[in-house]
Amino acid sequence: MTAQAGEFIAATPSEAIPAMAHAVARQGIIDCVGVLIAGAQEPGPGIVARLVQDHSGPDAAPLIPSGRRVSALDAALVNGTAAHVLDYDDVGLNAHPSTVLVPALLAQGWSLGSTGRELLDAYVIGYEVWAWLSALEPGALHDRGFHPTAVTGTLAAAAACARLKRLAPREATMALAISTSLASGTVANFGSMTKSFHAGRAAQNGVLSARLAAEGFTATIDALEHRSGWLNAHSPTGRAVLKQDEPELGRIWRLPQTGLHLKRYPVCYGTHRAIDGALDLVARHAIRPEEVASVHVHTGEMQMLMLRNMRPQTGLEAKFSMPFAMAAALIVRRVGLDELKDVFVTRVDVQDLMTKVRCSTTPLRDPTWDVDYAPFDQVTITLNSGQVLEGAKVTRPRGSWQQPMNRDELRTKFMDCAQRQLSEAQASRLFDQLWGLESLGCTRELALLT
Structure with a gap:
């Protein structure tokens, strides 16, 4: 199964990805960038930023929105922490997909000079691996004390970064397998700075896993499905699916079905x-x-x-x-x-x-x-x-995939967040760039920095 996932990550043609999946990914990226900019001024991300070193090499990526250059690994860490610290980022798969995927991809994409289309493809690939892994377990990781954003998110970020780096199937398999040993985060730390650090660490470890694999670093080819592998180790029920004769990845696309739930309130x-x-x-x-x-x-x-x-x-x-x-x-x-x-x-x-x-x-x-x-x-x-x-029995909150925000509502939230650090003109330009992400020539063109 680990190898099946590696094949999906590396070999799925961009044209095979449903247009609706790209549209949802764009929403998640826009929402996350806005929330990240607002969250960057919070104390937690500030502490993490003080502990990382400046970096000026070709591997450098910026902290958003300050523009300070650090390594891509550290950019994913700090920006991921900032994206989750307000708890205003989107929800899906019983977790927070974009707060892990977007900081990892922006850091990796900045250092690689990736196009907007490549970012969208990689986001969808990462989400689909996340959704597939979640479907293999009938229980909820929260029940066992695991924070899915950190635990499953690490693997999804590794998949997304492996795609963005254009790794071969074998290397992509290694990236996913490496990430299984880097996934951690406990529910007990909710309500503290450490919860948002979960997202930053997951993003960073996704970047790291893909880079290690690209350099020839190895892991076991059955790290997911082995009886002592990731699925069994994290299963709250002990009934995780460990074998699929017919691979689901690439045959079932879950992002267009489940979508993302955008938050209207910056709380759990x-x-x-x-x-x-x-x-x-x-x-x-x-x-x-x-x-x-x-x-x-x-x-x-x-x-x-x-x-x-x-x-x-x-x-x-x-x-x-x-x-x-x-x-x-x-x-x-x-x-x-x-x-x-x-x-x-x-x-x-x-x-x-x-x-x-x-x-x-x-x-x-x-x-x-x-x-x-x-x-x-x-x-x-x-x-x-x-x-x-x-009151009424409320089954779906406003902003959920079943009651989604329209473009104007998404823009209003984005502008409210982004203008806490950017000018109105810059925030507006950035929103328009992200809305047209598919035609963006290079990640470095984004008006992310003050």
């Missing part, structure tokens, strides 16, 4: 349906925060496994807190970047309202979605008057 995706429900109730009934006696959220066990912070004191902690999400929605009627600051999180009224939120859970999961969440989330608000306001 497990809160998004509840936020939609709460905002709808607030708008419909003109609820004032001082009128609220209690808030009940019915959600899933998997979501609450990630939403571990019931009384957050920092913006990072608040990203993984259902009580905070409800408090922000009720008090200021939005959950945006400005609300994810320590000064807002520690406000007396925010802290007080969080104490009024309780959650109930179900172990049921929606089998029709690529995110292992409950079939629906529902918010019920009880007022001091005794009136009970029951």
